Amino acid sequence: MSAVSVATLNQRVDAANAEVFDRIVAADPVLVDIAPAGDVIPGMQDKMILHAGPPVDWEHMSGAQKGSCIALALFEGWAASADEAIELLSSGRISFEPNHHHDAVGPMAGTTSRSLPVYVVENATYGNRAYCRPAEWLQQFGAYSEASVAILRNWRDLQAPPLARGIRQAGGIKLKPLIAKALQMGDEIHNRPLAGSSLLAKALPPAMLQAGLSTEELKEGFTYLALNDFLFLPVSMASAKSAADPARNVDYSTVVTAMCRNGTEFGIRVSGLGDEWFTAPAGRPKGRLMPGFSEADIGGDMGDSTITETVGWGAFCLAGAPGILGQTGGTFEEALAYSRQMYEITVGVSPDYQIPALDFKGAPVGIDIRKVVETGIVPVLDSAMAHREPGYGNLGTGLVRPSIECFKAALAAFTKRYGTA
Amino acid sequence: MSAVSVATLNQRVDAANAEVFDRIVAADPVLVDIAPAGDVIPGMQDKMILHAGPPVDWEHMSGAQKGSCIALALFEGWAASADEAIELLSSGRISFEPNHHHDAVGPMAGTTSRSLPVYVVENATYGNRAYCRPAEWLQQFGAYSEASVAILRNWRDLQAPPLARGIRQAGGIKLKPLIAKALQMGDEIHNRPLAGSSLLAKALPPAMLQAGLSTEELKEGFTYLALNDFLFLPVSMASAKSAADPARNVDYSTVVTAMCRNGTEFGIRVSGLGDEWFTAPAGRPKGRLMPGFSEADIGGDMGDSTITETVGWGAFCLAGAPGILGQTGGTFEEALAYSRQMYEITVGVSPDYQIPALDFKGAPVGIDIRKVVETGIVPVLDSAMAHREPGYGNLGTGLVRPSIECFKAALAAFTKRYGTA
Numbered sequence A, B: 001m002s003a004v005s006v007a008t009l010n011q012r013v014d015a016a017n018a019e020v021f022d023r024i025v026a027a028d029p030v031l032v033d034i035a036p037a038g039d040v041i042p043g044m045q046d047k048m049i050l051h052a053g054p055p056v057d058w059e060h061m062s063g064a065q066k067g068s069c070i071a072l073a074l075f076e077g078w079a080a081s082a083d084e085a086i087e088l089l090s091s092g093r094i095s096f097e098p099n100h101h102h103d104a105v106g107p108m109a110g111t112t113s114r115s116l117p118v119y120v121v122e123n124a125t126y127g128n129r130a131y132c133r134p135a136e137w138l139q140q141f142g143a144y145s146e147a148s149v150a151i152l153r154n155w156r157d158l159q160a161p162p163l164a165r166g167i168r169q170a171g172g173i174k175l176k177p178l179i180a181k182a183l184q185m186g187d188e189i190h191n192r193p194l195a196g197s198s199l200l201a202k203a204l205p206p207a208m209l210q211a212g213l214s215t216e217e218l219k220e221g222f223t224y225l226a227l228n229d230f231l232f233l234p235v236s237m238a239s240a241k242s243a244a245d246p247a248r249n250v251d252y253s254t255v256v257t258a259m260c261r262n263g264t265e266f267g268i269r270v271s272g273l274g275d276e277w278f279t280a281p282a283g284r285p286k287g288r289l290m291p292g293f294s295e296a297d298i299g300g301d302m303g304d305s306t307i308t309e310t311v312g313w314g315a316f317c318l319a320g321a322p323g324i325l326g327q328t329g330g331t332f333e334e335a336l337a338y339s340r341q342m343y344e345i346t347v348g349v350s351p352d353y354q355i356p357a358l359d360f361k362g363a364p365v366g367i368d369i370r371k372v373v374e375t376g377i378v379p380v381l382d383s384a385m386a387h388r389e390p391g392y393g394n395l396g397t398g399l400v401r402p403s404i405e406c407f408k409a410a411l412a413a414f415t416k417r418y419g420t421a
Helices: A006-025 A063-075 A082-089 A146-169 A176-182 A194-210 A215-227 A232-247 A314-320 A322-328 A332-345 A369-375 A405-418 B006-025 B063-075 B082-089 B146-169 B176-182 B194-210 B215-227 B233-247 B314-320 B322-328 B332-345 B369-375 B405-418
Strands: A029-036 A048-051 A095-098 A117-123 A129-132 A256-262 A265-270 A278-281 A286-289 A346-355 A361-367 A381-385 A396-400 B029-036 B048-051 B095-098 B117-123 B129-132 B256-262 B265-270 B278-281 B286-289 B346-355 B361-367 B381-385 B396-400
Touching: A006 A232, A006 A346, A006 A361, A006 A405, A029 A146, A029 A232, A048 A063, A063 A082, A063 A146, A117 A146, A117 A232, A129 A232, A146 A194, A146 A215, A176 A194, A176 A232, A176 A346, A194 A215, A194 A232, A194 B194, A194 B215, A215 B194, A232 A256, A256 A361, A265 A405, A278 A405, A286 A322, A286 A381, A314 A322, A314 A332, A314 A346, A314 A361, A314 A381, A322 A332, A322 A396, A332 A346, A332 A361, A332 A369, A361 A369, A369 A405, B006 B233, B006 B346, B006 B361, B006 B405, B029 B146, B029 B233, B048 B063, B063 B082, B063 B146, B117 B146, B117 B233, B129 B233, B146 B194, B146 B215, B176 B194, B176 B346, B194 B215, B194 B233, B233 B256, B256 B361, B265 B405, B278 B405, B286 B322, B286 B381, B314 B322, B314 B332, B314 B346, B314 B361, B314 B381, B322 B332, B322 B396, B332 B346, B332 B361, B332 B369, B361 B369, B369 B405
Parallel strands: A048 A095, B048 B095
Antiparallel strands: A029 A117, A117 A129, A256 A265, A265 A278, A286 A396, A346 A361, A381 A396, B029 B117, B117 B129, B256 B265, B265 B278, B286 B396, B346 B361, B381 B396
16 A cells, blocks of 8 residues: 655645544534433443453453442442452453443543443534543442442432433533633643533533422532532543544544553554554553552553543643642643643644643644654653552542553554555 | 830831731631621611722722712612712712721722622631622723613622522531632632632532522522622632731731722722821723723723732732733733742742642732832732723723832831831
């Protein structure tokens, strides 16, 4: 396929990358619903668990992701005890598939099963939809205690329904202005979605009231909105996924369309390389640990939440979210430096999402694997820390840099397919 | 009174200023109610208008403040037309007094009359209360159209009552954690109170629901909360006033306890100098004007909102609120420089209110008139722009530096009273 000259090929790549950039920034995400995964996620089946990261089987799954699956088996009633759950999960009777194979994403372990309600975001520009389960501090980190399962049950039975009614009553919530505003309010809408959560939380009550919910339903809904600082993370993730998906499968493009981790491996997809995953061993996030834990306890980096960095948010906007340094450590100068570095490996600058501390420069959008390999600069990623063993909750918040090896492997595959770019 | 040596006097001043600093930072503001000014503001009477800034009579009042008074006369039913209102206001039958003489503050024109509901903030440490009227874009800028008066009527009849019920049902809303959080979310809680507004807006619905309000009342309240980005400004101002008041009247202190403007004059009070106002002509704020207006249209700087800078917020925290530069113009480096400069004229650093972009350094608190005069650095103040003539709404957002003359006059009075400090 590659009898063209290097100059011609590079022109084709640049044009393809410009097209991918245009598609990403043209996204117009709208929160349209919250609904059980089995009702809305394409291909979702019973006895299926979708998980964060590239494909992985039970045997190779990280401890935290295994714990999270145990909790889901209890939540779905597939098992009555953790032992029963482990037996089932290791029996081959549960299918494990990446969220990314189903237009979905999930924070941390990212595990999703059919009765778990997920946020539904539609990209109004292209009509595609993306899905994300809620964020919380126990089950998605690998805890499978009764308290952990109860969080999912409350979400399914008490909290998701009134929120969903409000969202539908409002005819959907346009997210582009909300995200643009949150990014000027100290959020990077990944590890720090406080402003996004607050803006969404204050937008919903009028519509929830209008939807004719009972006082008890309103109480559950309002209380969830009032107390949930991470309300917006799954909405942000589904927005990012809805923006990234139309940018997939553009021939000749060297732009990354997904980055994710399952606790064992970090993986990327590249637009010109279809659905192939390029993987490397998962890194270890660095940050401030909860008291009582040590570095040796930290499991491999985990989660689909790096879909936010994939479209230019998250740690790419760290310069605009210095409040996060209270959790991760580090200085404001370092945060500025991280953001500035990301312009060196990206295709363009967002016309909508601006960073005030960089004098309103747009966020860096579209990671070009050529630039990553050339410069040796890998993306900086927000992350949270989970234990290496099942059964624990959140251990803290941090940053991580992935291995450059998967970018190199992707570029090698690109060269094999298209020639030397 | 001043036979002591300069060294002894300076020791006394430093000790007094430390006491004033301690009192300001010890404040524990709690939003306890919203109620008609006449029911709660000490000394509030019928046919009385409280206004922003140091004392001023009708004749010397700025155009915008006059327009704001005309609107209030119509709102209270004291007059049936603007002409009737002007006749009444200039007749001597209305008494004009500063908000500051009644434990109150008000944004821009700051005009407050008996039936206008005001936010009530209690400083739980000292038990004192402070009051502030709501912020909006017309009447407080001098507009007296039907639309302008309707804003006040809706606030009084529809919006304030359900909010008040929720606040009381909640047993008050503790503001210290909310303010500390907002200051890490890109707010300086003066010109940019978006995060504070969002945090308060999402905190109230559960309590409003519990208060047993009707669906119609809830709808009005929730809609006001959802759509009001300046919801928090009066709460922030009343918090600041509640923090500054216990710091008044500490003998020997050279710390400023109030800064305010009425559109004609800028005035300050100093702790060791009792209730005396030291004034200078009001400045002209600089910022980005609304289309259709020119610099020549801008009236004198106006409002009690600089009570926020008095306690270390507002433009003193500009480094943490670069999003505001979209309205005011200027670069992030300039915002950093403004905040850094304020440490040179203040007594100490807030233990609670931190600026992430300065690596979580506390806000600069307690303006020392000695330092202002010594360094020639005057406080930097957030402001908004009003027209020089009555009848207009908001013209834009900006920054202003007051004249140094009132600081010099205060220091001269201090020297006269206590000796050479």
